[in-house]
Amino acid sequence: MAWELIYWLICFCVDLALFASSLYQYVMLTDLEADYLNPYELSNRINQLVVPEFIVHIVFCSFFLLAQRWFMFLITVPLTCYIAMLFVKQQHLIDVTEVFRVLNTEKKCRLVKLGFYFSLLAVIIIRIAISGILIPTAGSEELDIRASFLEF
Amino acid sequence: MGTENPGHPNFTTRPATAPFAAPPQNMMPFSSSGPMVGQEASGFRPPPHVTQQTPFSSSGPVVGAAASNFGPTPPVAPQTNVPFSSTGSAVGAQASHFRPTPPGRFHDPSVPPPPTSSVPPSVGPLSRFPTPQYLSAAQAPPTRGPPVGQMPYQPPPGQAPFQRPQQQIPSVPMGPPPQSFNSVPPSVNALQSPSDSSFPASLPNSQTSFPGFPRKQSSADSQAPPAQSPFLTHQGNYAAAPPAVSSPFAAHQGGYAPPPQGAAPLGMQSRDHMQHHGSGPPVGAVQALTDDFSSLSIGSVPGSIEPGLDPKALPRPLAGDVEPKALAQMYPMNCNPRFLRFTTGAIPSSQSLSSRWHLPLGAVVCPLAEPPDGEEVPIVNFGSAGIIRCRRCRTYVNPYVTFTDAGRKWLPGDYFAHLDATGRRIDLDQRPELTWGSVEFVAPTEYMVRPPMPPLYFFLIDVSLSAVRSGMIEVVAQTIRSCLDELPGFPRTQIGFATFDSTIHFYNLKSSLTQPQMMVVSDLDDVFVPLPDDLLVNLSESRSVVETFLDSLPSMFQDNVNVESAFGPALKASLMLMSNLGGKLLIFQNTLPSLGVGRLKLRGDDLRVYGSDKEHSLRLPEDPFYKQMAAEFTKFQIGVDVYAFSDKYTDIAALGTLAKYTGGQVYYYPNFLSTIHGDKLRHELARDLTRETAWEAVMRIRCGKGVRFTSYHGNFMLRSTDLLALPAVDCDKAFAMQLSLEETLLTIQTVYFQVALLYTASCGERRIRVHTAAVPVVTDLAEMYRQADTGAIVTLLSRLAIEKTLSHKLEDARNSLQLRIVKALKEFRNLYAVQHRLGGKMIYSESLKFLPLYGLALCKSAPLRGGYADMSLDERCAAGHTMMTLPVKKLLKLLYPSLIRLDEYLLNASSEADDVKIIENRLPLLAESLDFRGLYLFDDGFRHVLWFGRVLPPDIAKNLLGPDFAAELSKVTLCERDNQMSKKLMRILKKFRESDPSHYQLCYLVRQGEQPREGHLILANLVEEQMGGSNGYVDWIIQVHRQVQQNPTFIKQTRCLICRVVEHYLPGKKEEVIEHYFEFSHGSTPCCRVEDVEERVATMHRFLDDSVRHHRRTE
Structure with a gap:
């Protein structure tokens, strides 16, 4: 179904964004470690991203919930809980004064997120491929829709 | 060597030994070789024990030579002798030990190995002894099967003594049980029981120890002399040989084998052996000797403390x-x-070694410490040439630089x-940077991001009602005015003021x-x-x-x-x-910030939080505002000093953050009144x-x-x-x-450290202060312990513990501190293994x-002390912030303040020269040091307390x-x-204050x-006394000692058992305590029966401790 394809494409974009954000933060942290960046700039840049990233992730998660994709939902729920916990404890932002003490854990945390989003990405691409392949074999109605798309 | 003499008396009685009486002569050369370690040798002669030992003294030198590396060794030697006297068999084993030791000794690269030529003679005598002993053992005590069994392995007695080069041979037979080699403690156990009754029993023990053997060897330094290798090979050969019968012997030897690690361990082990052997009749004598020995050794090398020993003997x-x-x-x-x-003045060469050093490994830096008068840090100006640094590692030129290729590698031509x-x-004398460990370089413009700033002082003063009442404003204004002439950096100094209550005044x-x-x-x-x-103006x-x-x-x-405080906006x-510009911001704060951003709440009055997992949050700022501000201040080069005066809660935890991240300092004057505390504030x-x-x-x-x-730890x-x-x-x-090791194995001999502080001096010059130090790399744990610096260790430990209180309970911080010491x-x-059964001895390094x-003292210091009731939250936080910045000397004085008796000094007409003497005459911090007829001065570097005895002459x-x-x-x-009298007192108080000017010691x-x-004021600070729920010194030592003897997993449990009850002794938890108490006393001990529980709760921990001890004893 084309909707399915569109749905997965949106998921793909969102996941890609989250992946990019994690990657960016990770790179920032390694830069800090290598002294290419000072802690003020680092915390500024990362802290700007943290809340939007949280929101996007929660949207992402609820997206699966609303579409009743239970498997995907269950995969993303733990991270959502973790994020919520950080937020409630007010530990989600990077503390300029103590960056170096938490540097390694933060890096690890980002790396895990990276891996997580990456595997999601893989799943989503597979889904896209499947829904893409399924379209031609699906009923004629869908074909018509596609045809109308193509026509105009 | 020592073996000879002790052996000698024994042998005289026996015909077989008679021929060996000659050896003493051989010894002579030996003694001559001894002188290398002359001092230790002298230490060795504890002849007091036994007259027979006189020969021993001659032997002392040998051991001493080995001992030069291993401080603790001395005690060993005397004890080894003892066994000799008791049993011949033991002698042989020991002799074998001794031989290997000298080589093992010299792992430390810094200490040159003794001339190899000296070794053979030493060996000679030793080897002889073993053999004779074996003979004697075999002959004399018929009961001992094992020696007989060993006989076959031994070379003929007659030969052994005379063959010096073959010393190893005698040892070999002994060595057969390589298994016993490594782990001393197990072997000791084996010896204890089996030697007397059953030999088979010892066998398993020796086997268990076996695995350890290879490990030790591998850990032994590669530098170890070749002498070891023969030993090893021998063992390998014989390993299979030992029959069950010989097993006891094997165990003995095993104990001795460790020598490759160092002579000291040998000594200890041998001592154990001796006692075991002596388990028959001679036990008493042996015991007496060891006791003698321990009392002798106190204060010298490894100290030993009997539990319940005279508290006066504690270091x-x-x-x-x-x-x-x-x-x-x-x-x-x-x-x-x-x-x-x-x-520690010795860097471990491998990660495995550093992991066995359980104390912190690191450094304490005080880059601007005040040098004594006349000793200035030389200032070097390279002018246009620029500062000379290594291009690769960026270090500054220093005395340890080597000039290869005529210095063309990285030096500018004119250097x-x-x-x-x-x-x-030839220009060495004109170049202080090549001869001094501390220098200051004048930095050229590459080291500046902007023109050097002028010294700038900005004062932010609270003028709310309570500040006015306390008189703080007046004192501050007067003091600043009187200091205007002395502010550094004239004529560039800048100054500015702002005051605040509910509004801000510029x-x-x-x-x-x-x-x-x-x-x-x-x-x-x-x-x-x-x-x-x-608003900020040039002062001049x-x-x-x-x-x-x-x-x-x-x-x-x-x-x-006005009672409000708009501190945050200000x-x-x-x-x-x-x-x-940056500069220094001095905050005088009197009222809890109540308006605008950074408003603080009254915290800490909820008793339920104390003792819970959330307790630590009280010691942290609640509002991130203060951390952010601190970060901003640092960014703009502003240092913040906080002066807090309130008589109520002011949340030092939050205010202190400002100082913590800006390199500042917290001064806290609780209940400030200008009439009382004015002097202190003025001076500071x-x-x-x-x-x-x-x-x-x-x-x-x-x-x-x-x-x-x-x-890094500090502000x-x-x-x-x-x-x-x-x-x-x-x-x-x-x-x-x-610090930590990055590589698993360091191949270098020396590690160099260089502290560089780049700063702007008040005169407007940009400078780099450089301190350089070299530290040897060692492969030997004992050397690390020998070079340990208690002051630096305590400083680091205290900072770690205080940081831990910010994320854990106080109790956890104290426990982890204790655990570290115990480890x-x-x-x-373990290094100098000690007998278990007779192990009332506590062993520690002289340096520690x-x-x-x-x-x-740290556990009883203000930041870590007790619980809720012992210290107000603000005082705790303020003390914590202060201790995070203190240099080593000042911290040690705070932890163990000086207590001095003054009345006699005041009564005697004495000259100024006596002042020095009285300063040195410190008393232990015990309640019994305080005589009710006396006048005492208590000085912890922050205050003086004059204690008047009840019957002090009026x-x-x-x-x-x-x-x-x-x-x-x-x-x-x-x-x-x-x-x-009064003049004299004031004079001496002044003298004390001058000796420590960083704080003013107000006299109470x-x-x-x-x-x-x-x-x-006093009793809570007598750190050796028992108070609240904490231990006295003797109890503490016993407790630590007990934990040292337990296996590691057990440490926590016992600690909890005692602690649980003690720590619960909070005001609100009395019932709980009683419950625990009952639980505990019910199950285990008859010695603390409760008649009146209420009354006993007060002294409960004492009983508990006793009961635990009692319990152990009955076990």
């Missing part, structure tokens, strides 16, 4: 801090230890100098004005600075306006009834004002304003390859992984850091003899206090009166029995 740092000398002697060009101290005949540069101090103009900003949500400039230009302002400041607000405004503020300060500084410590600094902000940003730093600040002692004990006491009190000497002393102030008077002042 106490009555001489204050002693800087380690060994490192300075080894590397005379190192910087002075006042600038840089290492926790070239010819070498004289001895290989020294002062226009423009030089053209005659009167300062006050501008009030009341918009707290959007703070702005009313004038772009003129606006001097008269500033003076007028300071004169009128107290009167300006004397009628102020901070923001100061930041805006100062952000162009004056010192803060006038001491030499380094502005806009950054500090970095570099070290050789393979080593890396991993964590600063990390700018990058290893760069400390210090907006303002001075001589009273020290920084601690921990370190345990490791040391004060560690347990300082550990105890004329002394009258002379010192004037007519109201009988009044309650809290209302009496000490001032100089017109009589000799207290009379014996005057509660609760006495308890809080």
Whole structure:
């Protein structure tokens, strides 16, 4: 179904964004470690991203919930809980004064997120491929829709 | 060597030994070789024990030579002798030990191995002995099967003695049980029971120890002399051989085998053996000897303490801090230890070694420490050539630089100098950077990001009602005014003022004005600075306006009834004002911030939080505002000093954050009243304003390859992984850091450390202060312990513990501290294994003899002490912040204050020369040190307490206090009166204060029995006494010792058992305590039956401790 394809494409974009954000933060942290960046700039840049990233992730998660994709939902729920916990404890932002003490854990945390989003990405691409392949074999109605798309 | 003599007497009785009487002559050469380690040798002669030992003394030198590395060895030797006397068989084993030891000894590269030529002679005598002994053993005690069994392995007795080169052979037979080799303690056990009754029993033990053997060998330094290898091979050969019968012997030998590691362990082990052997009749004698020995050894090398021993015999740092000398002697060009101290003067060569050093591995740096008069850090100006640094590792030129290829590698051309005949540069005398460990370079413009800033002081003063009432404003204004002449950096110094209550007041101090103009900003949500400039003015230009302002400041607000405090907005405004230049911000704060951003709540009055997992949050700022502000301040090169005066809760935890991340300091004057605390504030503020300060500084410590600094502790902000940003730093600040090995194995011989502090001096010059030190790399744990520096270790431990209180419960922080000490002692004990059954001895390194006491003092120090009731939250936090910055000496004095008896001194007519003597005459911090007829001075570096005994002769009190000497002393102030005695007292107090100018020691008077002042001023600070829920010194030592002897998993449990009850002794938890108490006493011990529980709760922990001890004993 084309909707399915569109749905997965949106998921793909969102996941890609989250992946990019994690990657960016990770790179920032390694830069800090290598002294290419000072802690003020680092915390500024990362802290700007943290809340939007949280929101996007929660949207992402609820997206699966609303579409009743239970498997995907269950995969993303733990991270959502973790994020919520950080937020409630007010530990989600990077503390300029103590960056170096938490540097390694933060890096690890980002790396895990990276891996997580990456595997999601893989799943989503597979889904896209499947829904893409399924379209031609699906009923004629869908074909018509596609045809109308193509026509105009 | 010693073996000979003891053996000798034994042998005389036996015919077989008679031939061996000759050996003493051989010994002679040996003794001559001994002199290398002359001092130790002398130490060795504890001839007091036995007259027979005289030969022993001759043997001493040999052992001594080995001992040069291993301090603890001496004790060993005497004990080994003892066994000889008791059983012949033991002698043989020991002799074999001795032989290997000398080679094993010299792992340390720094100590040259003894001439190999000397070894053979020593071996010769030794080898002989073993053989004779075997003979004797086999012959004399028929009961002993094992010796007989061994006989086959032994070379013929007659030959062995005479074959010097073959010494190993005798040892070989002994060695057969290589299994026993490695782990001393197990072998000891084996010896104990089996030697007497069953041999088979010992067998398993020896086997268990077996695996350890290879490990030890591998850990042994590659440098170990070849002598070891034969030994090994022998063992390998014989390993299979030992039949069950011989097993006991094997065990013995195993114990001895460890020598490759060091002679000391041998000695210890041998001692164990001896006792085991002696288990028959000679036990008593042996025991006596060991006791003798321990009492002899106290204070010398490894100390030993019997539980319940005379508390007077415990080591106490009555001489204050002693800087380690060994490192300075080894590397005379190192910087002075006042600038840089290492926790141990020996870097471990491998990660596995450093993991066995359970104490922190690191350094304490005080980059600007005040040198004594006449000893300045030389200033070097390279001019246009620029500062000479290594291009690769960025270190600055220092005395340890080697010039290869005529220095063309990385030196500019004009730094070239010819070498004289001895290989020294001919210009060495003109170049302090090549001869001094500490130098200052004048930095060229590459080291500046902006022109050097002028010294800048900005004062932010609380003028709310309570500040006015306390008189703080007046004292502050007067002090600042009196210091105007001495502010560093004339004529560039800048100054500015702001005051706040519910609004913020700025002062226009423009030089053209005659009167300062006050501008009030009341918009707290959007703070702005009313004038772009003129709020911060050049002091020399606006001097008269500033003076007028300071004169009128107290009167300006004397009628102020405002009780609010807009502290947060005022901070923001100061930041805006100062952000162009940076400088120093001095905050005088009296009322809990109540308006605008950064408002603080009253915390800490909820008793339920204490003791819970959330307790630590009280010691952290609740509002991130303060951390953010601190970060901003550091960014703009502003250092913050916080002066807090409130009589109520002021949340020092939050305010202190400002100082913590800006390299500042917290001064806390609870219940400030200008009449009482005025002097203290005056002195400390004056010192803060006038001491030499380094502005806009950054500090970095570099070290050789393979080593890396991993964590930093103190007041600063990390700018990058290893760069400390210090907006303002001075001589009273020290920084601690921990290091770790990056590589599993260090191949270098020496690690060099270089501290570089880049700063702007008050005169406007940009400078780099460089301290360089070299530290040897060692492969031997014992050497690390020998070079340990208690002062630096305690400093690091205290900072770690205080940091731990910020994320854990106080109890956890204390436990982990204790655990660390226990682990370190345990490791040391393993190093010099000791008997278990007779193991009432506590073994510790000479260099760490004060560690347990300082550990105890740390647990009782203000930041870690007790629980809720023992210390107010603010005082705890303030003390924590202070201790995070203290240099080593000052911290040690705070932990173990000096207690001095004054009445005799005051009564005797004495000259000034006596003053020195009295200062040295410190007393242990025990309640029994306080004589009720005496007058005592208690000095912890932050305050003086004069303690008047109850029966102090009235004329002394009258002379010192004037007519109201009988009044309650809290209302009496000490001032100089017109009589000799009073003048003398004031003179000596002044002397004490001058010796430690960083804080003013306000003098408190207290009379014996005057509660609760006495308890809080003196009794709570007698760290060796038992108080609240904490241990006394003796109990503490026993407890630590017990834990050292337990296996590691058990430590926590016992601790909890005792602690659970003790720690629960909070005001609100009485019932719970009683419950626990019942539970405990019910199950285990008959010795503390409860008649009146209520009454006993107060002294419960004492009973518990007793009961635990009792329990153990009955077990």
